[in-house]
Amino acid sequence: MNDFLIRVLNYGFAHGVAYEATTLLSPVTPCAANPKRNRIVINLMFHNQQQLPFQAAHEIQHVLNHDEGVLYFHPTTKTAMESAANRGAVDILVPMYFDGIDPEDANVTRFMEAFAIPGNLTDTCTEAIRVWYTKRGE
Numbered sequence: 064m065n066d067f068l069i070r071v072l073n074y075g076f077a078h079g080v081a082y083e084a085t086t087l088l089s090p091v092t093p094c095a096a097n098p099k100r101n102r103i104v105i106n107l108m109f110h111n112q113q114q115l116p117f118q119a120a121h122e123i124q125h126v127l128n129h130d131e132g133v134l135y136f137h138p139t140t141k142t143a144m145e146s147a148a149n150r151g152a153v154d155i156l157v158p159m160y161f162d163g164i165d166p167e168d169a170n171v172t173r174f175m176e177a178f179a180i181p182g183n184l185t186d187t188c189t190e191a192i193r194v195w196y197t198k199r200g201e
Contacts, residue, residue, distance in 0.1 A: 067116040067178070068105075070159050075103065075123040082119070093136035096122035098129055114179035117152055124151030149184055153191045166196045 072082050081102045090110040096103045103122040109115060118136045125134050125148050134148075160174055171189050174180070180188060 071119045094118040096125040098126045117178040120152035120155040124148040
């Protein structure tokens with residue numbers, strides 16, 4: 064597991080979200096959440112390894128939002144529930160990624176590429192980065 068994935072999973076654990084990391088799933092099976100059980104499943108065999116921190120953060124957010132049902136990662140779905148999970152995932156990742164980076168060096172494209180965040184979330188990412196630096200007084 065990469066450093067960011069470990070940090071995201073630790074964030075979830077600190078917020079009461081358990082996880083199971085497995086190598087038994089197909090490379091095309093995304094991560095999933097079961098909010099009722101405060102648990103997520105991470106597919107360590109997923110074909111796009113750099114997206115795993117974003118997927119994990121997204122699934123953690125489903126649990127924190129108390130969403131209904133067993134949910135599978137779908138970053139481009141336009142439902143309110145999926146949009147909220149995407150925003151929350153970005154909010155989890157922004158401080159982890161940008162800590163120690165000066166505002167003038169902040170780059171939304173590099174951030175999104177680092178976690179394979181879909182392009183339809185550019186505005187969400189841009190706003191989260193702006194808010195994070197504003198809250199820090201930078």
